[in-house]
Amino acid sequence: xxxxxxxxxxxxxxxxxxxxxxxxxxxxxxxxxxxxxxxxxxxxxxxxxxxxxxxxxxxxxxxxxxxxxxxxxxxxxxxxxxxxxxxxxxxxxxxxxxxxxxxxxxxxxx
Amino acid sequence: xxxxxxxxxxxxxxxxxxxxxxxxxxxxxxxxxxxxxxxxxxxxxxxxxxxxxxxxxxxxxxxxxxxxxxxxxxxxxxxxxxxxxxxxxxxxxxxxxxxxxxxxxxxxxxxxxxxxxxxxxxxxxxxxxxxxxxxxxxxxxxxxxxxxxxxxxxxxx
Numbered sequence: 001x002x003x004x005x006x007x008x009x010x011x012x013x014x015x016x017x018x019x020x021x022x023x024x025x026x027x028x029x030x031x032x033x034x035x036x037x038x039x040x041x042x043x044x045x046x047x048x049x050x051x052x053x054x055x056x057x058x059x060x061x062x063x064x065x066x067x068x069x070x071x072x073x074x075x076x077x078x079x080x081x082x083x084x085x086x087x088x089x090x091x092x093x094x095x096x097x098x099x100x101x102x103x104x105x106x107x108x109x110x
Numbered sequence: 111x112x113x114x115x116x117x118x119x120x121x122x123x124x125x126x127x128x129x130x131x132x133x134x135x136x137x138x139x140x141x142x143x144x145x146x147x148x149x150x151x152x153x154x155x156x157x158x159x160x161x162x163x164x165x166x167x168x169x170x171x172x173x174x175x176x177x178x179x180x181x182x183x184x185x186x187x188x189x190x191x192x193x194x195x196x197x198x199x200x201x202x203x204x205x206x207x208x209x210x211x212x213x214x215x216x217x218x219x220x221x222x223x224x225x226x227x228x229x230x231x232x233x234x235x236x237x238x239x240x241x242x243x244x245x246x247x248x249x250x251x252x253x254x255x256x257x258x259x260x261x262x263x264x265x266x267x
Binding site: 028048049051055077 | 130131133134135137138141142163164165166167169170173174177178180181
């Protein structure tokens with residue numbers, strides 16, 4: 001089963017999180033749900049893997065966090081994009097676009 | 111006063127960080143369980159689904175606690191202070207001509223090294239010595255998925 005899966009590039013999860021948070025502040029569960037809905041079964045993501053990524057991103061200043069109340073009135077930690085995070089998202093999107101265009105070009109010519 | 115005592119005995123705020131991380135992850139697991147319960151699963155099945163979809167809870171908790179400890183301003187300030195003491199100790203040892211001044215420098219260096227060692231040991235987690243998982247990333251292309259429910263149940267096939 002493991003052979004049928006391909007590890008994605010480092011930083012992909014961070015890019016997905018940055019993009020997800022670009023519209024709204026969300027708690028970890030909400031981010032996971034949004035990503036699952038968006039990738040529509042194409043990617044396998046363990047929900048737990050989001051949290052070390054979120055903490056690392058907060059350490060780098062890309063996102064901020066604060067405790068709040070969830071939609072079902074429970075205490076939850078909400079994350080939001082910082083200005084540095086928005087810049088990072090723009091840079092990562094441009095980078096992703098460059099890489100995907102380069103790989104596509106090679107695949108078409110080779 | 112109680113806050114100061116807590117900071118002296120637990121300078122990084124390790125217990126508070128652990129509680130905070132555990133609360134955040136518990137919320138996620140409970141939401142996942144509820145989500146599956148709404149799909150007519152039994153509580154046991156729902157809990158199993160939540161754990162399967164979440165991954166290794168203990169490993170995630172340890173990673174988050176470790177990263178969070180690095181972010182704490184008090185811990186950062188304490189580390190910077192210890193570096194300053196260490197540099198002051200070296201300065202005093204180099205430029206101190208008298209024996210008692212030299213000893214003060216030696217004492218400063220010892221305090222700085224012991225303090226840093228204390229912080230390091232407190233930050234250690236047994237999980238660090240565990241072998242790494244055979245997969246390097248938790249994010250993978252799912253080429254075998256055919257139905258939405260198979261997304262997180264592929265491991266059981």
